[in-house]
Amino acid sequence: MTKELKNKLNDLDKDYSAKIQSCVDLTALQDLQVSALGRKGELTELLKSLKDLSLEEKKILGPLSNDLKNKLNTAFENKRSELEAAQINAELAKTDIDLTLPAYTFDKGRRHPLAIAQKRMTDILAKLGFVWAQGPLIEDEEHNFDALNIPKNHPARDVQDTFFIKNTFKDCFVLRTHTSGVQVRTMKKQKPPIRIMAPGRVFRKDAIDATHSPVFNQIEGLYIDKNISLADLKKDLTVFMQGLFGKNAQVRFRPSFFPFTEPSVEVDVKCVFCEGKDPACSVCKGTGWKEMLGAGIVHPNVLKNCGIDPEVYSGYAFGMGVERLAMFSLNIKDIRAFYENDMRILEQF
Numbered sequence: 001m002t003k004e005l006k007n008k009l010n011d012l013d014k015d016y017s018a019k020i021q022s023c024v025d026l027t028a029l030q031d032l033q034v035s036a037l038g039r040k041g042e043l044t045e046l047l048k049s050l051k052d053l054s055l056e057e058k059k060i061l062g063p064l065s066n067d068l069k070n071k072l073n074t075a076f077e078n079k080r081s082e083l084e085a086a087q088i089n090a091e092l093a094k095t096d097i098d099l100t101l102p103a104y105t106f107d108k109g110r111r112h113p114l115a116i117a118q119k120r121m122t123d124i125l126a127k128l129g130f131v132w133a134q135g136p137l138i139e140d141e142e143h144n145f146d147a148l149n150i151p152k153n154h155p156a157r158d159v160q161d162t163f164f165i166k167n168t169f170k171d172c173f174v175l176r177t178h179t180s181g182v183q184v185r186t187m188k189k190q191k192p193p194i195r196i197m198a199p200g201r202v203f204r205k206d207a208i209d210a211t212h213s214p215v216f217n218q219i220e221g222l223y224i225d226k227n228i229s230l231a232d233l234k235k236d237l238t239v240f241m242q243g244l245f246g247k248n249a250q251v252r253f254r255p256s257f258f259p260f261t262e263p264s265v266e267v268d269v270k271c272v273f274c275e276g277k278d279p280a281c282s283v284c285k286g287t288g289w290k291e292m293l294g295a296g297i298v299h300p301n302v303l304k305n306c307g308i309d310p311e312v313y314s315g316y317a318f319g320m321g322v323e324r325l326a327m328f329s330l331n332i333k334d335i336r337a338f339y340e341n342d343m344r345i346l347e348q349f
């Protein structure tokens with residue numbers, strides 16, 4: 001019995017090793033594997049029959065059959081890889097593709113320095129609880145001026161400063177001269193507490209020079225709730241500037257005037273380049289400070305114009321120039337660097 005089975009194993013070994021060797025396609029190889037090792041395969045059947053043998057016989061034939069099973073499995077795998085590789089090579093031989101040629105290179109895009117700067121600012125404001133708000137770039141005079149307590153004869157309304165668009169539907173539209181109109185739009189449709197940031201493009205009839213552009217970007221901030229005071233404004237803007245320029249950043253508030261805030265302030269940041277120590281500093285011109293933004297306590301008239309009771313609510317607003325802050329933090333001396341698309345400059349950020 002043992003002898004007979006040993007011979008059978010030997011025969012299977014020889015037979016299948018030879019067949020695998022001479023196999024030339026993958027389907028035939030698959031069939032061959034099934035006929036040897038499938039559920040009803042020859043070797044499988046033989047392994048099943050081992051259970052009827054005596055213990056002594058099992059001890060000899062068990063390991064022998066398992067060795068053969070492993071040997072054939074490996075042979076099948078090797079042959080399969082060999083045939084697959086041959087198939088791929090045959091496909092490639094049919095085409096003109098030269099895989100030895102270097103691959104095409106393409107330039108990776110990157111964020112524009114202004115986008116980087118704006119994202120840094122809005123990220124900090126978002127952490128302070130400001131949520132995103134938006135308004136149209138083409139605005140009516142009501143939202144850009146009237147509701148903001150800017151009288152008809154205010155110089156900002158001068159055609160020297162504002163791009164007016166005449167049309168037949170309404171007296172006039174303007175290209176918004178600041179993002180403050182978003183304050184009005186938000187307060188008209190939302191009840192306090194309100195805490196919004198409104199980044200976006202604004203337009204003024206300025207000639208282009210190193211610090212002016214007729215199109216630039218601002219971020220408006222507005223916080224309305226009960227008992228909001230200048231102290232809240234000071235704290236929040238200080239934290240904001242420290243987030244932007246480092247925790248040693250110093251902030252200075254100077255009295256100023258805007259029709260839509262009372263009191264109004266201009267906010268300066270201590271020069272991060274000379275820290276106020278270099279009288280010849282080209283960034284702060286030796287003053288030690290750099291003006292960053294306008295802000296103030298929202299004027300009661302503005303709250304009233306937007307349907308909010310100034311006896312119950314108060315709040316602060318600020319508007320900052322993204323280019324101005326970006327130029328300061330990235331030490332860019334000329335605003336035109338942002339718009340001229342000179343890759344030698346843009347690639348530095």
Ligand code: PHE
Pocket residue numbers: 177178179180258261294295296317318319320
């Ligand atoms: N809108 C003002 C400007 O464009 C900035 C500002 C916004 C000032 C909010 C006070 C409050 O100059």
